[in-house]
Amino acid sequence: xxARQLNKILESIDFLQRVGTTDSILRNISFDSRTVGYDxxxxxxxxxxxxxHDFIPEVINKGVAAVICERIPDNMPENIVFIxxxxxxxxxxxxxxxxxxxxxxxxxxxxxxxxxGKTSTVFLLYHLFxxxxxxxxxxxxxxxxxxxxxxxxxxxxxxxxxINKNLAKMIESGCHYCFMELSSHAIDQERIAGLKISGxxxxxxxHDHLDYHVTLDNYIKAKKKLFDELPTDAFVLVNADxxxxxxxxxxxxxxxxxxxxxxxxxxKGRILENSFDGLLLRIDNQEVWCRLxxxxxAYNLLATFAVARIEGFQNHxxxxxxxxxxxxxxxxxxxxxxxxxxxxVDYAHTPDALKNVLKTINEVRSGKExxxxxxxxxxxxxxxxxxxxxxxxxxxxxxVILTSDNPRTExxxxxxxxxxxxxxxxxxxKTIRITDRLEAIKTAxxxxxxxxxxxxxxKGHETYQEVNGVKSxxxxxxxxxxxxxxxxxxx
Numbered sequence: 001x002x003a004r005q006l007n008k009i010l011e012s013i014d015f016l017q018r019v020g021t022t023d024s025i026l027r028n029i030s031f032d033s034r035t036v037g038y039d040x041x042x043x044x045x046x047x048x049x050x051x052x053h054d055f056i057p058e059v060i061n062k063g064v065a066a067v068i069c070e071r072i073p074d075n076m077p078e079n080i081v082f083i084x085x086x087x088x089x090x091x092x093x094x095x096x097x098x099x100x101x102x103x104x105x106x107x108x109x110x111x112x113x114x115x116x117g118k119t120s121t122v123f124l125l126y127h128l129f130x131x132x133x134x135x136x137x138x139x140x141x142x143x144x145x146x147x148x149x150x151x152x153x154x155x156x157x158x159x160x161x162x163i164n165k166n167l168a169k170m171i172e173s174g175c176h177y178c179f180m181e182l183s184s185h186a187i188d189q190e191r192i193a194g195l196k197i198s199g200x201x202x203x204x205x206x207h208d209h210l211d212y213h214v215t216l217d218n219y220i221k222a223k224k225k226l227f228d229e230l231p232t233d234a235f236v237l238v239n240a241d242x243x244x245x246x247x248x249x250x251x252x253x254x255x256x257x258x259x260x261x262x263x264x265x266x267x268k269g270r271i272l273e274n275s276f277d278g279l280l281l282r283i284d285n286q287e288v289w290c291r292l293x294x295x296x297x298a299y300n301l302l303a304t305f306a307v308a309r310i311e312g313f314q315n316h317x318x319x320x321x322x323x324x325x326x327x328x329x330x331x332x333x334x335x336x337x338x339x340x341x342x343x344x345v346d347y348a349h350t351p352d353a354l355k356n357v358l359k360t361i362n363e364v365r366s367g368k369e370x371x372x373x374x375x376x377x378x379x380x381x382x383x384x385x386x387x388x389x390x391x392x393x394x395x396x397x398x399x400v401i402l403t404s405d406n407p408r409t410e411x412x413x414x415x416x417x418x419x420x421x422x423x424x425x426x427x428x429x430k431t432i433r434i435t436d437r438l439e440a441i442k443t444a445x446x447x448x449x450x451x452x453x454x455x456x457x458x459k460g461h462e463t464y465q466e467v468n469g470v471k472s473x474x475x476x477x478x479x480x481x482x483x484x485x486x487x488x489x490x491x
Contacts (some may be wrong), residue, residue, distance in 0.1 A: 003024060003025050003026060003122065004022070004026045004029075004041075004098075005024070005026070005029055005217075006022045006023070006025075006026055006041065006065070006066050006081060006123075007022040008025040008098065009026070009029075009041065009061075009095050010022055010083065010096065010150060011033075011097060012094045012095065012097060012098035012102075012194070013068070013085065013098075014085070014086070014091075015068075015083045015084060015085050015091070015092075016084045016085060016086060017072065017082075017083070017084035017292040018081070018082070019076060019082040019083075020066075020078075020080065020081035020082060021070060021081065022081060024039075024065040024066055024081055025039065025065075026039060026040065026041045026065055026144050027065075028041070029041045029043070029096060029274040030042060030043070030098050030160060031043045031044070031045045031052055031092055031159070032418070033052070033058050033059050033263075034330075035054035035314065036062055036064055037062060037063070037064075037071070038060045038062065038063035039058075039063065039064070039065045040057075040065065040469075041064070041065065041066045041067075041090040041095065042059045042061075042064045042066070042067050042068070042474055043067075043069075043088055043091060043095060044056055044067060044068065044069040044070070045088045045089050045092055046070070046088065046089070051077055052069075052104065052179055052359070053069055053070065053071055055251045056069065056073055056340050057136065058446040059072075060080060060127060063131050063162045064080060065080065065081065065243070066080065066081040066082070067081070067083070068083045068085055068088060068089060068091050068092070069082065069085070069198075070084065070085060070087070070088050071082060072084050072087070073484070078210045078285060079334045082110060083213065083348050083483075084395070085299030086195060087190065087359075089189055089190035089191075089193065089401045090159075090190045090193040090194075091193075092159075092160050092161070092190070092193070093160040093190055093191065093192065093193025093194035093195070094193060094194040095194075096160040096161045096163070096164040096165075097164050097194035097314045099161075099294065100164040100165060100167065101391040102169040102196075103164055103167035103168040103171050104164075104167055104194075104195040104196040104197070105175060105196050106138065106171050106176045106356045106373055107137070107170060107171055107175055107176055107178055107377060107404060108176065108178070108198040108199070108311075109167070109178045109197055109199075109235055110125065110178070110179050110180075110182060110196055110197075110198055110200070110201070110307060111153075111176065111179075111180045111181070111182040111192070111197055111198065111199070111200050111201070111226070112179075112180075112182060112200070112201040112202075112203060112303075113181075113182040113183070113184065113200065113201070113202060113203070113226055114201075114203030114204045114223070114239075114242075115203070115204055115205050115206045115350055115352060115353070116203060116206065116296065116350065116352060116356065117179040117204065117288065117299060117300050117303070118140075118141070118182075118183075118203065118205055118248070119140050119141050119142060119181060119328055119331065119347070120292075120297065120300045120303060120327070120328050120331050121141050121201065121203065121300045121303050122139075122180060122181055123138070123140065123142075123328045124146065124300055124325050125177075125179040125180050125304050125306040125307060126138040127325055127326075128304055128308060128318070128322065128325065129177050129179075129308070129319050130178075130312065131321040131324070132308070132313060132317065132318075132321065132413065134176045134177055134391055135147050135174045135175045135176060135340055136156045136175055136176065136178070136179065136258040137166070137167070137170035137175045137177065137178035137179070137181035138178070138179055138180070138181070139158065139163065139166060139178065139179070139181065140181050142329070142330070142409065142461050143183055143391055144158075144166055146166065146169050146170050146173050146175065147170075147173050147174070147175060148396075149173075150256045151166065151454050152302075153164060158191070159191055160190075160191050160192070160193065160194065160268060163180075163192070163195070164189065164194075164195075167173075172344060173252070176279030181293055182200070182226060183261060184219055184222040184223055184320065185222075187223065187225050187226050188221050188222040188225070190252070192226075193272055194228055196231070197226070197230060197231075197404065198233075198234055198235070199226060199234055199235045199236070199237065199302055199307065199310070200230055200234065200235075200236050200237070200243070200254070201236075201237045201238075201244060202227070202236070202237070202238040202239060202248045203222060203239055203242070203299065203300075203303065204242040204244070204299075204352070204375075205219070205220060205242065205244045206351065206352030206353075208211065208278075209225055215235060220247060221402075223244075223248065224247060224248055224250075224275065227248045227249065227251075227254070228251045228252060230252060230253065230254040231253070231254065232253050232254065232255075233254075233255075234250055234254040234255070234311050235254055235256075235257060235304065236248070236249065236254045236255070236256055236257070237257045237258065237259060237307060237310065238256075238258050238259075238421060238453075239258070239260065239303070240258040240259065240260035240261060240263040240264075240265045241261060241262045241299075242261055249274070251422060251488070254452070257306060257310055258306075258403075259302045259303055259306045260302075261298055261299065261302065261312070265305035266306070267281075267283075267284070267302060268284070268304060268311065268321040268353040269281055269282065269283045269298060269301075269302040269305075269372070269473055270282040270283075271295060271298050272287065274294065274295070274343070274360070274363055274364055275364055276293060276334060276364055277293075278290055278291045278292065278293060279293065279297065279301070281301065283301075283302065283305055283322075284305075284313060284315055285318060285423070286354065287337075288319045288322055288323050289323050290322060290323055290325065291323070291324075291325065292325070292326075292327050292332070292359070293327070293334075293360060293364070293424075294332060294356065294360030294364075295356070295359070295360060295363075296353075296356040296357075296360065296361075297327070297332065301322060301325070302396050304322065304325075305318055305322055305472070306320070308447045309461070315367065320463065322386060327478055328391065328461070329461045329479075330345060330347050330461030330462070331347055331427045331458075331460060331461075332344060332346050332357065332360070333345045333346070333460075335356070335475065335477065335480055335481060335484065337402045337484040337485075337487065338448060339447045339453065339484070339487055340450035340451050340452075341445065341450070341452055341453075341484060341487070342449075342451075342453045342454070343445075343453075343454045343455075343456065343484065344357070344361065344454070344455045344456070345455065345456045345459075345460060345480065345482045346455065346456070346457055346460055346478045347457075347458070347459065347460025347461060348390075348458065348460075348476075349378065349390040349405070349457070349458045349459075349464075350378075350385060350389075351385055351392055354375065354389055354392050354457055355392050356396065357455065357457065358373065358392065358393070358396035358455065359396065360373075361438050361453060361455060362396060364454065365453060368451070369451040369452050369453055370398045370399060370448065370449065370452040370453070371396075371397045371398045371399075371452070371453045371454075371455065372398065372399040372400070372401065372428065372444045372447070372448060372452065372453070372455070373393045373396075373397040373399070373400050373401070373454075373455045373456065373457060374400075374401045374403055374440050374444055374454065374455065374456045374457050375389055375390070375393045375400065375401075375402065375403070375419075375455075375458060376402065376403045376404050376405030376412075376415070376416070377389055377415050377418070377419055377458070378406045378407075378408065378417075378458075379406060379408035379409060379412075379415055379442075380408040380409055380410060381408075381409040383418055386415065386418040386419045386421075386422070387418060387419060387420075387421050387422020387423075388422060389419060389422075389452075390402060390419035390420060390422045390423055390427075390431075391422040391423060391427065393457075394423055394427035394430060394431060395413065395427075397430075397455070398430065399430055399431075399432070399444075400427075400430060400431045400432070401431075401432045401433075401434055401443065401444055401448075402420060402432070402434075403414075403433075403434050403437045403440035404417045404418050404436065404437045404440075404465070405437070405459065406437050406459075406462075406464075406465055406466040406467075407467055408467070408468075408469070409468060409469065410468050411436060412435045412467075416435065418432055420433070431475050434469065437465065437476075438472070438474075441456060441479050441480055441483065442479075442483050444456075445480070445483045445484060445487060446483075446487075452478060456476045456480060459474075459476050460473075460476075462475075462476075463475045
């Protein structure tokens with residue numbers, strides 16, 4: 001990492017107090033005391049579980065040149081500069097942006113927030129704009145991309161330093177656009193502070209992340225913060241069919257647009273056909289066949305189309321490319337067997353997402369086949385959604401297998417107990433408990449007949465299962481293919 005002058009970094013930070021001279025040359029910037037070193041800038045950030053201020057004595061001993069913090073310690077070494085700020089998380093974003101020479105001002109950063117559809121939409125946008133001839137970046141849950149190069153992703157939205165580092169690499173490689181997921185956690189924790197957002201999309205809001213936000217109102221406020229802080233030269237695009245879209249636009253000074261399948265809007269779509277092979281849509285009075293399935297994907301495609309139109313592209317440029325776009329791995333991913341069984345793997349882990357996927361399956365299927373849903377709930381996360389997930393699965397499926405997801409530090413059986421608590425007597429009659437997820441998938445396949453449909457919900461693209469802090473390889477798709485093949489060979 002290149003050295004930077006402290007006084008140049010401070011030009012981008014709203015600080016309250018400075019102790020010491022600011023002509024220091026900084027070697028690196030970090031908010032993690034484990035990675036900080038000699039002549040570095042350390043930003044003491046309050047986290048969910050830890051407070052960076054507690055580690056200031058440790059980083060002093062490591063020889064840092066400067067510390068940004070909300071509370072200046074009583075005993076300050078004379079050779080270290082202390083900068084007091086109102087909010088360290090905001091300051092970190094501002095400092096990270098300055099460190100990498102404000103990369104978000106040199107390309108168009110377009111983000112999407114909402115409970116569902118973030119990953120699919122940014123992937124669709126990434127591929128669409130590639131098709132339009134632009135070198136493009138992607139910051140997502142599944143992976144990051146700088147042009148065609150794949151970069152590992154660990155969070156829905158990375159930390160401020162990593163974001164700016166990736167944006168700087170995108171500029172170096174000639175990217176014109178970056179499409180990124182913006183989670184409510186990231187917005188609330190100021191991980192995008194200091195970024196210039198050129199456009200923001202709102203997809204929807206449903207029950208999720210209340211383990212963190214506590215109330216739905218707090219969750220909505222976290223999403224809304226993104227739109228409240230957009231500049232006047234940015235655009236905002238909201239889903240007019242979601243009741244919360246009007247709230248998002250309150251106090252927003254950006255250029256406003258909306259899209260919908262049901263309401264009057266700037267960008268209107270309509271589903272003409274919906275099958276396991278794809279969607280026939282009417283968009284802006286033109287028909288287009290798309291490879292994605294389900295009404296939720298119709299919204300994702302429509303949002304993608306709308307962004308391209310807002311950016312100045314015409315229907316004849318956008319619609320042919322829209323028809324070529326493929327679904328994201330682990331999002332309504334269809335596996336068909338020779339025996340006639342259809343398995344659908346989907347990341348749906350919220351009540352609303354699960355309902356959308358199941359409604360889509362029910363809209364498409366004939367009704368003669370059985371629909372078996374395998375569903376679990378993650379440990380150390382929002383307990384309130386567990387009974388809702390089980391209830392939705394039972395209401396919209398013929399058979400339900402309650403199983404383990406990523407139990408993390410919780411006992412899987414207790415998580416399933418929480419799910420089962422949402423079921424009445426009739427629902428319990430169509431439910432099986434199988435804690436071992438592999439056995440659950442195997443059982444679903446074994447009890448299925450020709451033309452039956454199995455939904456494996458919750459993990460999607462994930463290739464691991466986390467139990468007591470240990471991650472082991474586990475891929476729903478691999479297991480489904482293995483047992484379907486075994487079934488085929490037995491027949």
